[in-house]
Amino acid sequence: MLRIATRESPLAMWQAEHVSALLKQAGFATKLVPLVSSGDTDMRPIQAGAQVGVFTKRIQQALLDGEADVAVHSLKDLPTEVDPQLMLAAVPAREVVQDCLVSQSRWTIATLPKGARIGTGSRRRAAQLRYHRPDLDVQPIRGNVQTRLEKLRVGQYDAIMLAAAGLTRLQMDEVPRVELPLAEMLPAPGQGALAIEVRRDAEEVQAIVAGLNDLVARATVMVERTLLAALNGGCLAPIAAYCQIEQGVLTLDAVVLSSDGTQRLDERRSLPFDPPQWEACAKTLADQASESLASRGARELIQETRS
DSSP, X not given: OEEEEEESSHHHXXXXXXXXXXXXXXXXXXXXXXXXXXXXXXXXXXXXXXXXXXXXXXXXXXXXXXXXXXXXXXXXXXXXXXXXXXXXXXXXXXXXXXXXXXXXXXXOTXXXXXXXXXXXXXXXXXXXXXXXXXXXXXXXXXXXXXXXHHHHHTTSOSEEEEEHHHHHHTTOTTSOEEEOOTTXXXXXXXXXXXXXXXXXXXXXXXXXXXXXXXXXXXXXXHHHHHHHHHTTOOTTSSEEEEXXXXXXXXXXXXXXXXXXXXXXXXXEEEEEOOGGGHHHHHHHHHHHHHHHHHHTTHHHHHHHHHO
8 A cells, every 4th residue: 555645735635646546557556645734834925035845845754754655746846955865756747837827807918907916926937927017016925726716806916827737637627817828937847747756765666656757757857957956946946947858859948037027047958859868868958058047147146036
């Protein structure tokens, strides 16, 4: 019986149940272990200098303490600095990566009223919004998807930003929204992907979970996360990155912004993708992109957002 640790939010439970279903299809019995993270209980805005891992540490501790065999996270929430006792064992096929602008009027970024109040808990989204529309009143928002939608309904915000993957997974087709093009709103590294984490010494569990790996998802998110780590970004920094494989070519788009959106560094890199050497390909592409961004002041820009 594989015990799967997860947060208790509806989206996190869906993700854990999805992984559970995949494991059951492969012939393994599972049991969910719902837990509460500090990120679920603390509704204060996440500050620039905040500790990373607010949504993942409790789940990881369950692995270390023997409460669970497998942990399921949203990959974008998983810190790039991994506990040496743990390992990322699998990344299943990725969901859509786009962000959505949610409003009753189905506004786009261009058609939002001047000075509109936009709720987002992400500095990456906030910085890109401010880059396109400096007049917008971008405000922090916390809570799960349902809580944020209720805050929009009662008029605390004119529109809110949410990941398309979350709305898709929760089957919230009725939520009025516009999916933003990648050229306008680049996602967070790892957005739309799940991370399945296990103990490094649990070799039998590793072998079972490895069967859930999707090569394209694993390779592309490795590029994004390696870039994030190389720039000392952390999952809270205003860094956006999306990697994809098309016609045998691995391509990364990345952007680093100041918090107010007035400074922006863009990077696009490609190289041929060799599946047997996927890790080397991913690292090479990420290193090239991070070196280019760093040479133009990306690390300093990121550091400024923390001060």
